[in-house]
Amino acid sequence: MAEIETRLFRYFVALAENKHFGRTALSLGISTPTLSNQIKKLETQLHARLVARKGNTEIELTDVGARFLERARTVLREAAAAEAVARQAARGEVGRIAIGFMTIVPLFGLIDKFVRGFQKLHPGIEVSLKQAPTMSQITSVLQRDLDFGFVRKPNRYPHSLRGFVVCRRAMMLALHSDHPLAHHDRIHPSQLRSESFVNYSPELDVGFWKHIDVIGEAGQFTPRITARVKDAITVLACVSAGHGVAVVSEAFKNVNMPNVVYRDFSMKPPMAPTSLIHRSDESGPAALAFIKFMRQHAISEKQGSD
Secondary structure (H helix, E strand, O other), X not given: OOOOOHHHHHHHHHHHHHOEHHHHHHHHOOOHHHHHHHHHHHHHHHOOOOEEEEOOOEEEEOHHHHHHHHHHHHHHHHHHHHHHHHHHHHOOOEEEEEEXXXXXXXXXXXXXXXXXXHHHHOOEEEEEEEXXXXXXXXXXXXXXXXOEEEEEOOOOOOOOEEEEEEEEEEEEEEXXXXXXXXXXXXXXXXXXXXXXXXXXXXXXXXXXXXXXXXXXXXXXXOOEEEEEEOOHHHHHHHHHOOOOEEEEEHHHHHOOOOOEEEEXXXXXXXXXXXXXXXXXXXXXXXXXXXXXXXXXXXXHHHHHHO
16 A cells, blocks of 8 residues: 555545535645545545545545544644654754763863753753763764763864863872872972872873973973873872872862872963864764854853963
8 A cells, every 4th residue: 555645644634623625625725626636545545435425515524534533633743743853853952962071071060061051952952971081082983982072182183073172270289198298288390309100091191191291391300100090080099099199180179089189389280171072074963053052162161261
């Protein structure tokens, strides 16, 4: 059996409600003969009689027609809903996006500010979140497992990716509470000449080495990295265990790690930029809506944290 056009359902429902060919044709903006032919076409496709004519233009539904009317109305409602969803999706009002983030990002308040803020404006867009280090996020965005990533800003964005800074935060020193320097409010880099530093493992060290390097240059020494670990919490755990000091973002002050204290540098501290990355060929309406939202907020956030 040939598929029934939605238009035929609409004609039948209108006729069933008006019970009159002439009035129904007028409301549909077609001629009475055209409406009559379309109803006959529908009956032919269904191999069933739906209406019984009373005189030239009045009708009443057959038992089959009465049963079919309920289903026809359902078809029209679902078709209207599907059309509405498609139009909303095309406008970026509904859809789904997947966002990656570094462990530290929630400590900045970025998830609340950006993701929650975006969903308040776009409640029809579903957002899934996944914690991952910078390099894993870059790979996942390229492979389309993620749409976006909040990452440590690389020196250069990989081919096929674009990004922009969404915030900058000052770096500070994390050290054990029993460390002699813990009694100082501010620490000059030259005081760290003999210290052991804890840092991220090479594959995760995107941007952090240069922060330690800046401290070394300011103190006129070459930093000695004695431990490399895979995530931010482990960095603090190593500091807590007395394995060394670490240059970390000021956001870590929100992490209550036992035996770890945080101290500012007496010099102008290095700044850690966090970027939002996305594919350069992104065309999904929901994703484009998020990019537009983030670009508006990135300017304000950057100015407010420089």
